[in-house]
Amino acid sequence: MKALALAGVNLRRFIRERSNLFFVFVFPLAIVLVIGLAFGGGGFAPALGVFAEDVGELGDQLVSALAEEVEVVRYDSQGVMVDAVERGQVDAGVVVPAGYDADLRSGQPVELLFTSRPDGGQPQLQALVAAAASDQNTVVTSASFAAAQTGSSFDQLVGQAQSLASSLPGVEVTTTTTGEALFPATLGQFDLGASSQLLLFMFLTGLTGSAAIIQTRRFGVSTRMLSTPTPMSQVVAGEAMGRFAIVFVQGAYIVVATLLLFQVNWGDPIGALAVVVAFALVGAGAGLLMGAVLSNDQQAGGVGVMLGLGLAALGGCMLPLELFSPTLQTVAHFTPHAWGLDAFAELVRNNGTIVDILPELGVLLGFAVVLLSLATWRLRVTLTR
Amino acid sequence: MRATLNIAWKDLRQRVRDRSAIILGVVAPLVLAFIFDLIFGNTIEGQFSATLGVVDLDGGVVAEQMVTGIQGAGEELGMEIVTGLEESAARQRVEDGDLDAYYLLPEGLTEAAQGGSPAQIEVVGNVDAPTDTAIATAIGEAFAARIETTQLSVALVASGGDVGQDQLGQIAAEAAQQPPTITIEQASAETRQLDQATYLAAGMASFFLFFTVSFGVTGLLQEKEEGTMARLLAAPISRFSIVGGKALTSFVFGLASLVVLGVATTLLLGANWGDPLGAFLLMVALSLAAVGIMSLVAGFAKTVEQAGALQGIVAVVLGLLGGSFFQFARRGILADLSLLTPNAWFIRGLGDNVAEGAAAVLPAIGAILLFALVTGSIGAFTLYRKVTL
Numbered sequence: 137m138k139a140l141a142l143a144g145v146n147l148r149r150f151i152r153e154r155s156n157l158f159f160v161f162v163f164p165l166a167i168v169l170v171i172g173l174a175f176g177g178g179g180f181a182p183a184l185g186v187f188a189e190d191v192g193e194l195g196d197q198l199v200s201a202l203a204e205e206v207e208v209v210r211y212d213s214q215g216v217m218v219d220a221v222e223r224g225q226v227d228a229g230v231v232v233p234a235g236y237d238a239d240l241r242s243g244q245p246v247e248l249l250f251t252s253r254p255d256g257g258q259p260q261l262q263a264l265v266a267a268a269a270s271d272q273n274t275v276v277t278s279a280s281f282a283a284a285q286t287g288s289s290f291d292q293l294v295g296q297a298q299s300l301a302s303s304l305p306g307v308e309v310t311t312t313t314t315g316e317a318l319f320p321a322t323l324g325q326f327d328l329g330a331s332s333q334l335l336l337f338m339f340l341t342g343l344t345g346s347a348a349i350i351q352t353r354r355f356g357v358s359t360r361m362l363s364t365p366t367p368m369s370q371v372v373a374g375e376a377m378g379r380f381a382i383v384f385v386q387g388a389y390i391v392v393a394t395l396l397l398f399q400v401n402w403g404d405p406i407g408a409l410a411v412v413v414a415f416a417l418v419g420a421g422a423g424l425l426m427g428a429v430l431s432n433d434q435q436a437g438g439v440g441v442m443l444g445l446g447l448a449a450l451g452g453c454m455l456p457l458e459l460f461s462p463t464l465q466t467v468a469h470f471t472p473h474a475w476g477l478d479a480f481a482e483l484v485r486n487n488g489t490i491v492d493i494l495p496e497l498g499v500l501l502g503f504a505v506v507l508l509s510l511a512t513w514r515l516r517v518t519l520t521r
Numbered sequence: 522m523r524a525t526l527n528i529a530w531k532d533l534r535q536r537v538r539d540r541s542a543i544i545l546g547v548v549a550p551l552v553l554a555f556i557f558d559l560i561f562g563n564t565i566e567g568q569f570s571a572t573l574g575v576v577d578l579d580g581g582v583v584a585e586q587m588v589t590g591i592q593g594a595g596e597e598l599g600m601e602i603v604t605g606l607e608e609s610a611a612r613q614r615v616e617d618g619d620l621d622a623y624y625l626l627p628e629g630l631t632e633a634a635q636g637g638s639p640a641q642i643e644v645v646g647n648v649d650a651p652t653d654t655a656i657a658t659a660i661g662e663a664f665a666a667r668i669e670t671t672q673l674s675v676a677l678v679a680s681g682g683d684v685g686q687d688q689l690g691q692i693a694a695e696a697a698q699q700p701p702t703i704t705i706e707q708a709s710a711e712t713r714q715l716d717q718a719t720y721l722a723a724g725m726a727s728f729f730l731f732f733t734v735s736f737g738v739t740g741l742l743q744e745k746e747e748g749t750m751a752r753l754l755a756a757p758i759s760r761f762s763i764v765g766g767k768a769l770t771s772f773v774f775g776l777a778s779l780v781v782l783g784v785a786t787t788l789l790l791g792a793n794w795g796d797p798l799g800a801f802l803l804m805v806a807l808s809l810a811a812v813g814i815m816s817l818v819a820g821f822a823k824t825v826e827q828a829g830a831l832q833g834i835v836a837v838v839l840g841l842l843g844g845s846f847f848q849f850a851r852r853g854i855l856a857d858l859s860l861l862t863p864n865a866w867f868i869r870g871l872g873d874n875v876a877e878g879a880a881a882v883l884p885a886i887g888a889i890l891l892f893a894l895v896t897g898s899i900g901a902f903t904l905y906r907k908v909t910l
Contacts, residue, residue, distance in 0.1 A: 158834055170841075183852075222712060223713045224714035240702065240703070245702050245704065247706045249706050250706065250707050251710050254709050254710075254712065260656045261656070262705060263660045264655065264656060266660075270665075272703060273703045274669050274670045275673070277703075278676075278699075280699075281699045296680065300673060300676050304669060305638050305640070306665070306672070307664075307665035307668045308640070308642070310642070310644070311654060311658045312644075313645070315615060318649050432539055435540060437541075438548070438732070439549070442549035464559070
């Protein structure tokens with residue numbers, strides 16, 4: 137089988153280039169790690185900057201109450217806090233004025249300064265601050281009202297109010313949630329990112345492989361191969377298998393490495409293997425087609441990155457498909473990525489098996505057949521140019 | 522000088538002709554910024570527009586006050602409030618994600634609150650809207666606290682003795698009018714955060730810039746590999762002009778691509794780069810830094826292929842760390858670490874430029890020029906030593 141020998145040469149040429157090893161084996165894992173750490177588990181959580189100095193016991197109590205409602209980041213000066221709000225490092229900021237404790241204990245009104253950006257800087261967080269301050273407010277406000285009404289000392293009334301507050305009937309606010317979560321709670325921290333990055337990188341690697349095919353053509357290697365008693369079909373098959381081998385090895389590596397390192401759940405192993413094989417065929421086909429059509433390997437680099445990242449984004453590898461608008465979801469399914477992600481969602485979240493993902497596999501194989509046939513047809517012409 | 526310009530001119534023409542520089546420098550970043558903007562368009566991070574519903578099963582005066590209170594809070598905080606809902610309809614709309622949360626004011630709320638027995642308000646939130654639900658709860662709690670303040674005020678006054686039952690209603694009404702001791706004053710900060718379209722445009726432009734400029738400096742290695750270096754050396758031009766010509770090619774290409782992208786994204790995506798002068802100065806500084814860094818990397822490589830590979834790795838790591846694709850940390854060690862890249866300073870400088878104009882970008886320009894100076898001088902030295910047969 138000369139085609140197998142050609143595929144082997146392609147694989148060796150690829151591995152000998154050490155930067156390829158970085159992009160294929162090191163980089164994807166780093167991205168899965170970073171994205172899992174940054175976005176996995178919990179999603180977007182608002183953060184509140186707090187500047188509170190010399191605020192006394194009541195001030196510290198207030199900050200603790202805030203910390204129960206929202207993530208609190210403390211700053212050493214108001215200027216630094218405002219800068220952090222302006223740069224979006226936190227969503228809003230609160231200044232607890234100096235002497236907060238003393239002012240409240242003497243019945244003086246105090247103002248908390250709430251700072252937010254005008255553009256979506258989440259003024260709504262102000263409600264959280266008000267809620268956190270409400271316990272103190274209730275005690276102090278009612279004590280000052282009673283002091284005015286009865287003429288008793290404010291200090292004494294505050295003490296009385298604190299002991300009475302716990303025995304009040306009160307109004308309780310309870311919170312429940314409803315609806316079906318977009319992402320089940322069992323989804324691991326790295327799970328969502330891992331399948332997206334797997335598909336993104338497999339496709340990207342497939343496309344960047346086109347540069348090697350263009351070099352083979354430009355340096356006249358393919359013409360010389362064809363001058364030997366090797367049929368065109370064997371040469372084309374060899375190039376295709378070489379590309380497939382590289383993409384498949386990367387895919388399998390990412391699956392196994394993320395499974396071992398980050399305990400990523402890939403679902404049914406046979407199903408996952410089938411998706412990786414089908415997607416490797418798609419990636420190989422796309423790379424082969426680009427290698428057949430373009431004539432300059434530096435152009436191929438640029439176009440490869442553009443298509444690799446662009447299609448991945450459209451296909452739901454950068455923002456989950458569930459968050460797409462209905463129109464955009466339809467558009468997304470013109471990319472192979474969306475079908476691959478659907479297949480993994482079925483395997484991982486619904487514990488599906490290979491039978492359940494047959495439709496997705498079928499579509500992926502359809503992509504592969506179309507891309508590989510187009511590439512073969514073009515390569516037959518361009519290989520000899 | 523003349524030789525430098527000649528070499529740069531020839532390289533520029535050659536690069537424009539093979540189109541790869543235009544694809545990398547303009548087309549790819551523009552297309553990707555457009556696609557990313559399309560995808561992320563509907564989910565602007567960190568911005569919510571909560572819609573809350575109110576189901577009033579009580580109909581009494583306390584419930585009425587509460588509905589008014591929620592509407593007031595909604596208006597003040599920029600949220601939409603839907604009143605007069607049936608419970609089943611509200612629940613359905615929350616499940617569909619049509620409403621983020623609804624308040625359930627139960628039957629007997631007024632009676633309980635006025636009669637001094639425990640009352641309960643329920644907030645039912647969509648499972649995927651935790652922040653909005655927390656805010657809805659907070660607004661409810663603030664209202665509950667007002668009722669509690671009145672109750673406590675009455676209890677305190679009553680405990681002072683000699684208050685008749687008939688006076689309690691009057692005291693409660695007065696207590697309800699008592700202004701809160703702790704108030705919240707709003708202050709508006711400026712925005713130094715780029716809007717989404719601008720962030721994506723600037724991120725993609727700065728990411729691809731490094732690839733665009735790498736052609737020029739790598740050209741030096743190419744001259745050696747293709748044997749044309751010997752001819753350049755034979756000509757009566759200094760070795761310095763050869764390095765200078767390559768660096769100039771890189772710089773011109775880099776700056777041109779940034780300027781074209783700046784104009785194109787403003788027109789096509791509605792990006793806002795702020796004061797044109799500030800944006801241009803940042804572009805000049807970033808182009809210089811990119812040339813410096815790519816020269817340094819090329820200086821370490823023996824072949825064109827090796828240089829390309831190393832430059833690719835450096836460009837991708839800088840882009841990722843510098844937040845050219847997404848900001849993976851808003852603060853903390855990772856955010857500080859990203860300031861070790863000129864990419865992050867570029868975005869930061871643009872934020873200052875949008876907020877305050879050209880004068881505010883000087884710190885960012887200083888930081889970027891520092892990268893340019895350090896890497897550029899080492900790079901120039903190593904490349905200079907490569908100008909041999």
